Amino acid sequence: MKRYLNVLLGVLTAIGGFVDIGDLVTNAQVGARFGLSLVWVVVLGVVGICVFAEMSGRIAAVSGRATFDLVRERLGPRMGFLNLVGSMLVTLLTFIAEIGGVALALQLVSSVNHVLLVPFVAAAVWIVLWRAKFSAIENVLGLLGLTLIGFAVALWQLGPDWGELASTLSPAEKPAAESWATYAFFGVALFGAAMTPYEVFFFSSGGVEERWTRKDIGVMRANVFIGFPLGGLLSVAIAGCATVVLMPQGIAVETLGQVGLPVAVALGKVGLAVVVLGFFAATFGAACETGLSTGYSLAQYFGFQWGKYVRPRDAAGFHVILLVMTVLAAGVLLTGVDPIMVTEISVVFSAVALPLTYFPILVVANDPDYLGEHCNGRFANLLGVGYLMVITVAAVAAIPLIVITSMGQG
Amino acid sequence: MTGSYDAALHLLDRQVVDSDGRLVCKVDDVELTVGADGSLVPTALLVGLPALLPRFGRHLGDVLTRTHAQTFEAQAGRAVPDVIEIDLVEEITSEVHLSVPRKGLLQPRAEGEAAPERIRLGDLLGLPVAADTGTGLHRRSRVLDVRVVPVPDGRRTVVDALVVGPGRPGALLGYDRRSEPGPWLVADLVRWLHRHARVVALGPGVEIDVPRGEVRISERASVAPLLG
Numbered sequence: 170m171k172r173y174l175n176v177l178l179g180v181l182t183a184i185g186g187f188v189d190i191g192d193l194v195t196n197a198q199v200g201a202r203f204g205l206s207l208v209w210v211v212v213l214g215v216v217g218i219c220v221f222a223e224m225s226g227r228i229a230a231v232s233g234r235a236t237f238d239l240v241r242e243r244l245g246p247r248m249g250f251l252n253l254v255g256s257m258l259v260t261l262l263t264f265i266a267e268i269g270g271v272a273l274a275l276q277l278v279s280s281v282n283h284v285l286l287v288p289f290v291a292a293a294v295w296i297v298l299w300r301a302k303f304s305a306i307e308n309v310l311g312l313l314g315l316t317l318i319g320f321a322v323a324l325w326q327l328g329p330d331w332g333e334l335a336s337t338l339s340p341a342e343k344p345a346a347e348s349w350a351t352y353a354f355f356g357v358a359l360f361g362a363a364m365t366p367y368e369v370f371f372f373s374s375g376g377v378e379e380r381w382t383r384k385d386i387g388v389m390r391a392n393v394f395i396g397f398p399l400g401g402l403l404s405v406a407i408a409g410c411a412t413v414v415l416m417p418q419g420i421a422v423e424t425l426g427q428v429g430l431p432v433a434v435a436l437g438k439v440g441l442a443v444v445v446l447g448f449f450a451a452t453f454g455a456a457c458e459t460g461l462s463t464g465y466s467l468a469q470y471f472g473f474q475w476g477k478y479v480r481p482r483d484a485a486g487f488h489v490i491l492l493v494m495t496v497l498a499a500g501v502l503l504t505g506v507d508p509i510m511v512t513e514i515s516v517v518f519s520a521v522a523l524p525l526t527y528f529p530i531l532v533v534a535n536d537p538d539y540l541g542e543h544c545n546g547r548f549a550n551l552l553g554v555g556y557l558m559v560i561t562v563a564a565v566a567a568i569p570l571i572v573i574t575s576m577g578q579g
Numbered sequence: 580m581t582g583s584y585d586a587a588l589h590l591l592d593r594q595v596v597d598s599d600g601r602l603v604c605k606v607d608d609v610e611l612t613v614g615a616d617g618s619l620v621p622t623a624l625l626v627g628l629p630a631l632l633p634r635f636g637r638h639l640g641d642v643l644t645r646t647h648a649q650t651f652e653a654q655a656g657r658a659v660p661d662v663i664e665i666d667l668v669e670e671i672t673s674e675v676h677l678s679v680p681r682k683g684l685l686q687p688r689a690e691g692e693a694a695p696e697r698i699r700l701g702d703l704l705g706l707p708v709a710a711d712t713g714t715g716l717h718r719r720s721r722v723l724d725v726r727v728v729p730v731p732d733g734r735r736t737v738v739d740a741l742v743v744g745p746g747r748p749g750a751l752l753g754y755d756r757r758s759e760p761g762p763w764l765v766a767d768l769v770r771w772l773h774r775h776a777r778v779v780a781l782g783p784g785v786e787i788d789v790p791r792g793e794v795r796i797s798e799r800a801s802v803a804p805l806l807g
Contacts, residue, residue, distance in 0.1 A: 246607075
């Protein structure tokens with residue numbers, strides 16, 4: 170019985186923890202501008218993150234090696250360092266965006282300008298990273314994040330013509346006013362938001378934190394193959410709400426409040442309050458995950474002790490990094506930069522950094538030295554290689570698309 | 580330590596873990612000592628930026644190493660790597676297990692590093708190979724890895740062979756060393772890139788000249804294909 174409860178808890182936290190500021194903003198923006206014509210990218214991205222999260226989780230369970238260990242072992246110190254710099258920049262950008270997202274969620278509740286809230290949010294994030302237990306962070310914020318189901322309820326309450334809505338799923342339904350270049354730009358952004366590299370850093374390092382063994386592979390797979398797709402459905406619900414409410418009014422999403430607007434329309438104040446709680450939990454949880462991920466990647470490249478499974482004094486360097494990163498993120502936000510803009514930049518650059526992270530995972534997932542009998546099967550390899558190609562195309566296309574569309578303005 | 584392994588593939592850059600399961604460092608480089616009989620024995624793991632930075636490539640590595648040394652000019656010992664004696668290594672799996680706790684473990688050699696008989700694996704890797712045409716080696720061959728085997732008399736290990744081939748990307752991926760099906764596209768590509776790679780047994784006909792920066796291989800050397 171306890172085992173089933175554990176599986177259930179894992180799946181629920183995986184659903185609630187799946188959505189972060191990148192998914193919230195990008196899905197709402199895309200829904201408001203392109204309707205559901207880009208949903209296929211979300212599906213592609215969610216399947217992709219499942220494929221690679223399962224591999225990295227399996228490697229962590231069998232060999233105890235987290236993702237950045239593999240990056241350095243398989244790419245060597247020089248390419249590994251290049252990867253470290255790129256991934257750290259993207260993860261730090263995401264961390265900044267998440268802390269900004271928490272502040273924006275609190276601004277919706279308190280009407281206090283988010284810049285004033287940033288120092289308090291950053292302090293709270295750091296205290297949680299320092300003092301709270303790993304499982305507590307994951308479970309509490311993951312379960313609270315489930316309140317984002319409010320978007321699915323809102324979509325149902327809005328009562329759109331489902332047949333008509335389903336007919337807009339095809340890429341051919343791109344609104345005529347939008348160019349194919351902006352369509353491709355937002356496609357890459359959605360893909361980057363779904364497959365953000367920190368997710369595998371965090372997932373595999375979390376596996377080591379929780380001392381997974383071979384016996385936990387089944388539970389891990391349940392989390393990935395049930396939790397992630399259901400979390401992805403929340404992303405689609407966000408896009409759906411924006412399609413039904415915002416798109417006909419021609420409202421472009423520029424604030425977090427506009428992301429929640431369709432819920433207010435459908436469910437009133439209580440519904441809005443519930444999803445704002447979801448915004449808070451999702452961004453706070455992701456802030457903890459990205460913050461930890463910066464520490465994980467640096468420590469795993471250089472080899473010093475990391476993790477919350479030891480006392481902070483035993484992983485002093487790791488905790489110093491977390492503090493420095495939190496201060497840095499708060500400092501950037503205190504300049505008054507718009508967190509939504511940081512989010513937009515972070516998801517696109519995520520797409521650029523993807524291949525360097527996912528390639529070593531695919532290689533090691535085939536290495537019997539690490540995995541013994543748990544090596545990739547044909548199907549996992551087929552998907553892995555297929556995705557590697559898709560990821561490479563997205564990474565190569567990202568920067569030209571940024572230039573051509575001026576970050577999706579054009 | 581049991582079994583044979585390829586040092587660059589199986590030891591370099593791996594996580595070092597102490598007897599209490601705490602993380603210590605990475606294997607930033609490996610120290611090899613040339614014995615009186617000419618044998619090459621791994622004697623220590625080298626740790627820290629002075630060991631890691633030179634591995635960033637010949638030019639970039641030099642610049643970084645020099646800059647690092649100048650930055651900490653006042654501190655004695657900062658320019659030499661810390662060592663972990665190879666005797667303290669209990670087992671090499673996907674991590675390197677030590678038989679002692681980590682506290683106070685890392686320190687540089689008291690006598691400094693300058694001893695002609697000690698060379699770094701990082702310096703050996705990438706050395707150009709000057710091979711006689713009769714050996715059948717590719718003319719742009721470099722040292723890609725060293726194969727370490729246990730000595731029958733007990734715990735000691737010794738370098739038994741060099742892996743040489745044209746220095747192309749992917750040597751660290753391991754596909755050139757084993758025939759298991761990887762994702763076939765990647766595996767086949769790496770195997771094709773490394774089709775000229777060979778294992779050259781240390782012994783007559785093989786001369787490692789680190790100061791002059793080359794490895795000379797004559798026709799007397801025993802050359803075998805890398806895969807099976």
